[in-house]
Amino acid sequence: MPQLSVVVPVYNEAPNAEALVSELRATLDRLTLTSEVVLVDDGSTDDTFALLAAACGDDARFRIVRLRRNFGQTAALAAGLDHAAGEIIVTMDGDLQNDPADIPRLLDVLEAGADVATGWRRDRKDPFLSRQLPSILANLVIGATTNVRIHDYGCGIKAFRVEIAKGMKLYGEMHRFIAAIAGDLGATVVEIPVNHRPRLHGTSKYGISRTFRVVLDLLTIKFLSGYSTRPIHVFGFFGLLAMVVGLGITGFLGVEKLVFGVRLADRPLLLLGILLVLGGVQFVTLGLLGEMLARTYHESQAKPIYTVREVRQPAPTRAPAVSSV
Ligand code: UDP
Numbered sequence: 001m002p003q004l005s006v007v008v009p010v011y012n013e014a015p016n017a018e019a020l021v022s023e024l025r026a027t028l029d030r031l032t033l034t035s036e037v038v039l040v041d042d043g044s045t046d047d048t049f050a051l052l053a054a055a056c057g058d059d060a061r062f063r064i065v066r067l068r069r070n071f072g073q074t075a076a077l078a079a080g081l082d083h084a085a086g087e088i089i090v091t092m093d094g095d096l097q098n099d100p101a102d103i104p105r106l107l108d109v110l111e112a113g114a115d116v117a118t119g120w121r122r123d124r125k126d127p128f129l130s131r132q133l134p135s136i137l138a139n140l141v142i143g144a145t146t147n148v149r150i151h152d153y154g155c156g157i158k159a160f161r162v163e164i165a166k167g168m169k170l171y172g173e174m175h176r177f178i179a180a181i182a183g184d185l186g187a188t189v190v191e192i193p194v195n196h197r198p199r200l201h202g203t204s205k206y207g208i209s210r211t212f213r214v215v216l217d218l219l220t221i222k223f224l225s226g227y228s229t230r231p232i233h234v235f236g237f238f239g240l241l242a243m244v245v246g247l248g249i250t251g252f253l254g255v256e257k258l259v260f261g262v263r264l265a266d267r268p269l270l271l272l273g274i275l276l277v278l279g280g281v282q283f284v285t286l287g288l289l290g291e292m293l294a295r296t297y298h299e300s301q302a303k304p305i306y307t308v309r310e311v312r313q314p315a316p317t318r319a320p321a322v323s324s325v
């Protein structure tokens, strides 16, 4: 079993394929750890696979996992993690924007005790308006809503202890929130500045439309990390609040009608009261449904609601004395 696995998702990166493999090889050759590389060809429609295969040659450290179609970066990463056997897992982009030469420094951070080392593109080489600005805003919002505080959530180069990497369940486009997801598992996440290079060949696979998807994903992450085991607390809170106010209003109007004989036909407040009561009942019901779903979610995957760092048990000091009668 190798000590280190490097996982790289690649999609239509033909012009970068050869340099990617040779840079990775140069880095691994300098390491003292035993290593492997899992390249995931995410359904490329150009020559990426053939060029990667040619560049890897008969170097047994390199494996290419070829997906049947384009499943997206998150799925490609998940496939790579499933095929990785190392005790430490490094992920990075396959477009040469990340520099494999940073890997040893990330490994040092893990050596020093962190569970996850993540890159910070301090001197980022991407267009400002279309890439950097949205990313600055996204980083601010993600930082404010999740419990991991770093500068750069979007950087592709990261190193993980295997139990953290394999404990993450990745869906949709959640690769952007890996640091937050790892933090939610209780991992200590440490960020270090890394080298970032402009994209010289090929094109970026994402446009500005990702902004909306990031906001929606953020909502999901926030809910799952904060409330996935107690959805009734979110929905129930709003539900009860609406019900109390609604019952107050309808009760008040009811007394007016029944005791004082006031006409209610021209009282819009009545509508609000009814709406609040109904909305409140629905929110509470949604919370209860959520509770049932949460139990199915955890139990169907045998997914515990906690993560254990280690179990310490002192070894027995002495064998029990044998007593003879
Ligand atoms: N990628 C992938 N599948 C996709 C889209 C992207 O495997 O559907 C890979 C891509 O080849 C690259 C990495 O994910 O290695 C990051 O993509 P990109 O450089 O386009 O993102 P950006 O750096 O512009 O955020």
Ligand code: MG
Residues within 6 Å of the ligand: 093, 095, 097, 199, 204
């Ligand atoms: Mg890129």
